[in-house]
Amino acid sequence: MNFFNKLIAVSLPIVPKAIVRKVSARYIAGDTLADAVHVVRGLNAEGAMATVDVLGEYITSLSQAEENTEYSCEVLKTIEREKIDSNLSIKLTSLGLDLDPEACEKNVLRILENARDHGNIFVRFDMENSPYTTRTIELHNKLKNKFNVGVVLQAYMRRTENDIHDLIKTGAKNIRLCKGIYIESETIAFKGREEIRNNYLKCLELALSNGLYVGIATHDEMLVHGAKNILKKLGLRKDRYEFQMLLGVTEPMRRQLIAEGHRLRVYVPFGADWYGYSIRRLKENPSMAGHIFKAIFTGR
Template identity: 55%
Template sequence: MQILNKFIVATIPLVPRPIVRYFANRYIAGEELIDAVNTVRFLNSQNMMATMDVLGESITKEEEALNAKQAAITTLKTITNENLNSNLSIKLTQLGLKLDKEFCFQNVRDIVKTAAELKNFVRIDMEDSSCTDDTIEIYMKLRKEFTNVGIVLQAYLKRTETDAIMLMNNGLKNFRLCKGIYIEPPTIAFKKKSEINQNFMKVLKIMFENKAYVGIATHDEELVMNSYKLISDMGLKKDEYEFQMLLGVRPELRSNIVKDGHRLRVYVPYGHHWYKYSIRRFKENPEIAGYVFKSIFTRNTFK
């Protein structure tokens, strides 16, 4: 990231929350479950699937994890009751990973069990590298009991190819593949865009060769086009993969992917804990971060 962009992003914490919220609106469905339901209903009407996410991460009290579990279960039940085409994405640090691994496992198990009863699916998001081993361990333990759960792997991590092969050798073949959003050291992560993209395509090919189902999660046109080519070269059927994009990011590209006849799922975050998620999205988009920065000097506009 250029020095100016870095500076702009570093100043965002100084921006009053109502202003941050104004710019965050494009990335989140809203604070209430009904907001997410309406967003998913709209996406479904556009021939797009969804994955709903109750915002929150890195909780510090067991009570918060139990509340997050309850919100996830309520979301799953609402998806069924409202007849929505959506599954659920969860973050393990929101469910107590950093408090106690076994407590976290039991919370996730309750969510995945509810999803199984409702014939739905849970995707475990991947967080920073301090969580990778535990996330994989919990996922593998869950898969001994349930089939309706998948994991995310990040193309920027050098270990990802090995992780993907290890999981597939254990018969676990349902992935979301993304670049990765957290700041990781060069000892464990590729830093250059070209290297990350190269690894993304390398791992995607290995996954497809092993007959894995992959959610190709990117807004990068180069990766989308290279994936199209790989899908066509390997003769994959439409139901053997899907594209995935975040709410509010490149809606024109997502419409094109659907027009081109591919399945597409939109990540729909909602809830009161929107701040950290939105800051990560601003960091990917210096233009928006710039608007937020400029608004420090025009506060009155956003009361």
């Protein structure tokens, strides 16, 4: 990251929300479920699948958790009714994990029962920061034989290779592998760009060669290239994995992968609680400083 991007990254909390909203618009489908459906239809027309996420995390009351649960159920009903090619991603903290783990589990169950009743839609448990890793994996493991679910693992976490071994042993079927987005301490996480990449490819090969279906979630050209080499080496059929990308990121690479015949899914977040997600995306955008200056000085 260059000097101006670093400066903007640390100054983001004081950038007016209206500017953040403007420059992060490409990463978010919109405020409403109808906006998300519209975006998913466009992606489906391009040959991409989707996973919809209701924005919101780290809530402060159980009534918010219930509202989020209700909204996710509404998304599932809509996916079936509108016949769009999408599944659902959920964050356990938005469903009450921090406030009351039992209430959170009830909310998750409600979502999974709805997913089952609306055409057995797949539900992905997103992975948040390290205080939640074990609990997210445990809840996934508890429910994985009864419902169509999968969990996310982060290649920057030193524990991930072991987690994959455990998931294989306990008969898990489906993971998403990403680098990881939260700030973690060096004692538990790899920090260097190359060591994270190396661990990503090592974990990917371990998972794929043991029969796990993997959502290969990255926009890093080196990793996409490395993943293709592993797929070729293992001779895997195209229905044993998919590439995954975030809405608004590296669209040419997304189109290229689809043109090559790979399954590709786009993560489509929507909702009123857009701020935290937008800040994380902006910090990862190598041209962020330029976008923010342009928005501040030209209003575009």
